[in-house]
Amino acid sequence: MTQQELQARYEAVMMNAFGAPKRVFERGEGIHLWDADGRRYLDLLSGLAVTGLGHAHPGVTAAITAQLGSLGHVSNFFASQPQVRLAERLAALTGHPDARVFFTNSGTEANEAAFKLTRLTGRTKVIAMEGAFHGRTMGALALTANPKYREPFEPLPGEVVFVPFGDEAALRAAADERTAAILIETVQGENGVVPVPDGFLAASRRIADEVGALLWIDEVQTGLGRCGEYLAHQADGVSADLITLAKGLGNGFPVGACIATGRAASLLQPGQHGTTFGGNPVAAAAGNAVLDALEGGVLENARATGAWLAWAIEALGHPRIEGVRGRGMLLGVVLTRDVAAQVADAALKAGYVINAPRPGVLRLAPPLIATPEDLAGFVEALPGLLDAHG
Incomplete structure (x- = not known):
């Protein structure tokens, strides 16, 4: 045809x-x-x-085929070996022994999970960046700065404040004891591929620590080799409390992840979030095959x-x-x-x-x-x- x-x-x-x-x-x-x-x-x-x-x-194709031929889905009432292995490997990328992983099917879902997790701090304010893009679902859209995407669906969830990308003074002025998280992309892809200015991630880490907020870095587009590192923000010498991944993690098979470290790792408890397909054995097999290939x-x-x-x-x-x-x-x-x-x-x-x-x-x-x-x-x-x- x-x-x-x-x-x-x-x-x-x-x-x-x-x-x-x-x-x-x-x-x-x-x-x-x-x-x-x-x-x-x-x-x-x-x-x-x-x-x-x-x-x-070939590696990803073989892994998906073999896994689907043995075990395709069991729900998150149960676990599978590929899921556990992938979670261990992603947690290890952060360098934090206490890191914990929640699997999703996409980047916007990873950001939804992280957004919900920030609410468990007891605070509701999130500071995001002008020019940001974090997804199209209602929560992720609330964190996205583009009025064209936002306005048809308002009112949107949450108390989200936008500051100019890279403006340390504006970020410091916006951050206070009500701030749950500061959210940043290492490179703003949808805004025209704009890298984070030198020193801004480190300044964001300091400001988050000063006000007791989480530093959340969206690596959905930039992570897993796209910027030449497993996690692009680590090239800036910065550690994050929340990291969201997707896109390159499955090389075309839908899989995403929200990774939490430090005090953020223990916030989410049974019944507070869920997913039917997130982290299923086939998606996890794809993710493991991608990580295998990236080592070469x-x-x-x-x-x-x-x-x-x-x-x-x-x-x-x-x-x-x-x-x-x-x-x-x-x-x-x-x-x-x-x-x-x-x-x-x-x-x-x-x-x-x-x-x-x-x-x-x-x-x-x-x-x-x-x-x-x-x-x-x-x-x-x-x-x-x-x-x-x-």
């Missing part, structure tokens, strides 16, 4: 939450995708920073290739490129004009999958296994894509 026929069928039965799909993809392998008409694309988006190991990764030099490659990609794009010296920002394999190409959506569409026609989180920013999040040789063709094509919309 052709691309056009499948798109028409999609629009006839799907709610219009995403608009018309730009392509219908049928197959993926490594860093490439193929659409319903058989055309190949270089995937520089990884399903929004999800398929860090590339498509149809993937993080080092993400750092090296990400640095090369940022350098190569800036080295073009193109007048429509203001600069490149981000960390590891999460990069934003900042343009001098608000033509990012048009450039992303042109790139798709040329066989490159990217997106435009902001009118003047292109987001690049290639698979962590990509090499400079894999990405060189896109760099060479970028000037022509920009010139067509300059």
Whole structure:
């Protein structure tokens, strides 16, 4: 069936939450995708920073297949060996022997769990950042700064205060003895790939400690190698009380996690939160397979290739490129004009999958296994894509 026929069928039965799909993809392998008409694309988006190991990764595929063939689901009245093993490994990443894990199916659910957990401190105020994105469910949306996302669904839960991202003075002024948590992303992906300013995470840790609040770091997009580290905030020398993960944890299989350390680790008690599918054996098997693969030099490659990609794009010296920002394999190409959506569409026609989180920013999040040789063709094509919309 052709691309056009499948798109028409999609629009006839799907709610219009995403608009018309730009392509219908049928197959993926490594860093490439193929659409319903058989055309190949270089995937520089990884399903929004999800398929860090590339498509149809043999280790992940084998783990999911084997686990589903032996035990697929038992509910959280019971446990499974893959679930326990994955929780142990994620807890160990924090460096805290008292870390505890709650599994979810997605990033927004991980943030919902963390939001509920902050209420168990006896406080209700959460300080989040302007430009933040934490999900679309009602609680996560309350923590998200974009008015376009928020306003149709107000009133939203909670006492959430937004301060400018990176403004230590504003954060200090907002924090008080009523503050349950300070919530930060290491890189604001949906805001145009904006990294946390130097020193701000450390300042946030100090301020949280001063007022007795939790420091909550959303690593849903930035964690598990995307920024070249297992947990991106650890490169800043900071320890978090709450960490939320998803996206790259399952390489395409739905799995997320809320990790709590220190006093936050013992707050959640039986009956206060739950999930039917979170941490099921198949999801846990996928997560374990991802962690196995990340041990094989993937993080080092993400750092090296990400640095090369940022350098190569800036080295073009193109007048429509203001600069490149981000960390590891999460990069934003900042343009001098608000033509990012048009450039992303042109790139798709040329066989490159990217997106435009902001009118003047292109987001690049290639698979962590990509090499400079894999990405060189896109760099060479970028000037022509920009010139067509300059």
